[in-house]
Amino acid sequence: MSGTFVGMPAFPPFPRAAHDAVRDTTLRGNLRHATHTIRDKRAKAVAELADWQQLREAGKRIKDDTLRHLDRYLVQLEESVTAAGGTVHWAADADEANRIVADLIKATGETEVVKVKSMATQEIGLNEALAAEGIHAYETDLAELIVQLGDDRPSHILVPAIHRNRGEIRDIFLEKMGSWGRPAPDGLTDTPADLAEAARLHLREKFLRAKVGISGANFMVAETGTLVVFESEGNGRMCLTLPETLISVVGIEKVVPTWQDLEVFLQTLPRSSTAERMNPYTSMWTGTADGDGPQTFHLVLLDNGRTDALADDIGRQALRCIRCSACLNVCPVYERAGGHAYGSVYPGPIGAILTPQLRGTTSGIDASLPYASSLCGACYEVCPVAIDIPEVLVHLREKVAGQGGRGHRLEKAAMKAVGWAMDRPAVMAAGERAMARTRALHPKRPPGAQAWTDSRDLPELPEAPFRDWWKKNRT
Amino acid sequence: MSSRDRILARVRTAVADAPAAPAITRDYLTSHTPDDPVAVLDLLHENLADYRAVVHRTDAAGPLITELLAARGSGSVLVPDGLPREWLSGATAVRIDDTPDSTAAELDAVDSVVTGCALAIAETGTIVLDAGPGQGRRRISLVPDHHICVVRVPDQVVASVPQAMSRLDPRRPLTWISGPSATSDIELDRVEGVHGPRTLEVVLLSG
Structure with missing residues (x-):
């Protein structure tokens, strides 16, 4: 549904x-x-x-x-x-x-x-x-x-x-x-x-x-x-x-x-x-x-x-909600963004976990709601029926990430590549050396990741990888 | 398939593999107040007043109620079935019986209402009406702007919500009243006086 x-x-x-x-x-x-x-x-x-x-x-x-x-x-x-x-x-x-x-x-x-x-x-x-x-x-x-x-x-x-x-x-x-x-x-x-x-x-x-x-x-x-x-x-x-x-x-x-x-x-x-x-x-x-x-x-x-929410092992706890709104009142994100930004009659932390479960996560607003939180946990602390809102948020983020979309596909591809390399020490070492040697050529803002780099710079790479530094300085 | 059957089937499918729910625990307190009738009554008084109910203590309800109605200048008073006669024996206000036929507009023209209650809860400053004798239909304690409610002390006073629940009958229509009508809708700050009676006077009647 x-x-x-x-x-x-x-x-x-x-x-x-x-x-x-x-x-x-x-x-x-x-x-x-x-x-x-x-x-x-x-x-x-x-x-x-x-x-x-x-x-x-x-x-x-x-x-x-x-x-x-x-x-x-x-x-x-x-x-x-x-x-x-x-x-x-x-x-x-x-x-x-x-x-x-x-x-x-x-x-x-x-x-x-x-x-x-x-x-x-x-x-x-x-x-x-x-x-x-x-x-x-x-x-x-x-x-x-x-x-x-x-x-x-x-x-x-x-x-x-x-x-x-x-x-x-x-x-x-x-x-x-x-x-x-x-x-x-x-x-x-x-x-x-x-x-x-x-x-x-x-x-x-x-x-x-x-x-x-x-x-x-x-x-x-x-x-x-x-x-x-x-x-x-x-x-x-x-x-x-x-x-x-x-x-x-x-x-x-x-x-x-x-x-x-x-x-x-x-x-x-x-x-x-x-x-x-x-x-x-x-x-x-x-x-x-x-x-x-x-x-x-x-x-x-x-x-x-x-009943869709009820079928989700982790998400179903959102149905305990008695609509007290204590979680809204303590939420730093709600306090700054206000209720309208949540695009639903259920705003705030509870809305961020309830709405995507009631409506599904196919629309832009619904897919973005699980991210409308800093996971500080204040909402869980005050909830009178102990809904672990951060737990459900993370769970829903996994679901949203799993369903793809451009950003998520890139992220998944990157993580997959990292995973492969980290499994192979020789590949990892060679890659690190190559990265260090070419560091002057790296763009500060890699193309295709503007949303991420709008507010962040990539970390600067050291002159030599840690493995090489370790060999030189400890032996 | 009816929507009823569809919803029930969806529920059954949704929880089919869910783990058993842990047993319900009731290790919370049945009261937060020492078991002392004087302390409980004082707490009731304090909490009623804290939410702006006007509280009176007496062992003679009639003279006090006469005085309260006169002080307010009430020309008419709603009287539920079974209200003790002596409570209004001295009052000069015109008595209007609570009947099934009276219209909301007629009730709106009445100045005051006097009722008893089913019980009062000290920890929350609440009176509960259950439409029993001396309490009338739910609407009579709602439409007039002035409500005088008599609580018999100590029989009708309990300390806590759990104690109240075990004495109330869910088959009766119940109205829990904690202070006069209020709202927190403007900047989350409490203001008294919206649609219900703006003045609630509670008479703690001993003896």
């Missing part, structure tokens, strides 16, 4: 996109400020729990067990959700998921829906697919609203508008809110409290009249059929409880086996993502509840490349 769609059209390879991004000083300032703020807070929130490493290990093992027996847990989840009054749908790819959701909405006769922030629906491009069917999908998370109003792209898993500062947000609100509904108040300032108030007023009318809500889920419990959404603003609760119909689109890897398993992630996710002991609101629902909340509930289980 190498053509799996992960939310965004064709993008330039990472190095080119990052090259442009690092020159944007506003962007760099915004990212530096935001990531440094959250880094220190996360460290403090994590330090409050003496058993953090045990929780991390438990979370890792729960997810590994889930993935190892995913077929069993999905069938169990389907039974539990159905028994609790929900309807379960299965979508092999983005197109099928979008089709299912559009048809479910059309069956209600509605032409607008309110949405809780969801990575899965971003990944499949649901809003665009619904728009093509004449259905308006309103994003209700503050950051998603900023992105939607600004006709922008998300750049962070948790805070999609992290690349915008308060002044930019005020300008977007003043300029765009009016064409989407209630305009921003006159004289809107750029204080975060005023901006939050403007969003409250703008979205209120949409919540109150909404008949259909769309969500994702952070977790699904196989044993009970319970879905869980973590949020802060209350927009999630609005979408999950006020409409008559709720449609949740969730990746198949979001299932956990038991109710008790949630106690681990309820402790690790908020501290890792917003650096809080607990996020303001967490909603848990099991099918439908009589007279309380939506009376029709649909769950759309999404594959869209996940």
Whole structure:
């Protein structure tokens, strides 16, 4: 399934996109400020729990067990959700998921829906697919609203508008809110409290009249059929409880086996993502509840490349991800390049290993993502489910190198030649002598390797090879 | 072949040769707090306040709630089924029952809501509502801008998340509330007050 769609059209390879991004000083300032703020807070929130490493290990093992027996847990989840009054749908790819959701909405006769922030629906491009069917999908998370109003792209898993500062947000609100509904108040300032108030007023009318809500889920419990959404603003609760119909689109890897398993992630996710002991609101629902909340509930289980990742012995650990975004916040590459350079709704270190596995590595951007890292390992350190991101990056680099391409063919040919020579001491010695004698003739930048020599010079060769020096000086 | 069968078949093929997953370990702590009701209550108070909930302690809920509603100038208050009568016996605000028929717009016109809870978690400063008696439908603690929530001390107070999980019933709709509505979406800095109640008052009721 190498053509799996992960939310965004064709993008330039990472190095080119990052090259442009690092020159944007506003962007760099915004990212530096935001990531440094959250880094220190996360460290403090994590330090409050003496058993953090045990929780991390438990979370890792729960997810590994889930993935190892995913077929069993999905069938169990389907039974539990159905028994609790929900309807379960299965979508092999983005197109099928979008089709299912559009048809479910059309069956209600509605032409607008309110949405809780969801990575899965971003990944499949649901809003665009619904728009093509004449259905308006309103994003209700503050950051998603900023992105939607600004006709922008998300750049962070948790805070999609992290690349915008308060002044930019005020300008977007003043300029765009009016064409989407209630305009921003006159004289809107750029204080975060005023901006939050403007969003409250703008979205209120949409919540109150909404008949259909769309969500994702952070977790699904196989044993009970319970879905869980973590949020802060209350927009999630609005979408999950006020409409008559709720449609949740969730990746198949979001299932956990038991109710008790949630106690681990309820402790690790908020501290890792917003650096809080607990996020303001967490909603848990099991099918439908009589007279309380939506009376029709649909769950759309999404594959869209996940089973490809699952088939990779080393790469499958990326499916443990609980989308906390701690790895983005500590990553030196993300901090400088920003989220857009990753060309996917999943940016940062986790995106660099998840996107190429979901989409395959045939495009320039996807083949370049495993290289969008200095392998410093900070992402692994903070990951609450212990995904060894550097290990997967190196593994994916091997795969990309193995599939060829001009640069890789040259590199492979060179390495093969070196390998042959090093196996033969006489050949090696003769070659070294020849190289030393002709050193004045060597170009500083060998043709065909500009990408490498753009920022590096070849090392200078000594007058005599080491073997000759050794013979002369030690004997 | 249906998509369901295709996905399940792909999963089975993908993990067919995968090694067995190591057993799940649960050697993490069931509580991070000394087993002392006074310390646990103090911690709950501190953590609720840290996330900007307004915390009150009392052994007589009625007079306090009357005072809180009056101080806010609330003209109307939503009342869930099964709320103890005495909690609102002195209040002058117009009582509006939580019914299945009321519309979201009607709820939006109500000033305050008073509910009980299923339990409260000290280590995280969280109250959990499970739509049981005195708590009502999920939407009533969401749409009004002012929520007064009564926690019975010490029965409804637990120290930790694992302790809470073992007492909650997943078949009920659950809402975990930790402070008033907030957002970190502007420059990753927390600001209180977005779509949920902007004022959360928690009454710790002893006796």
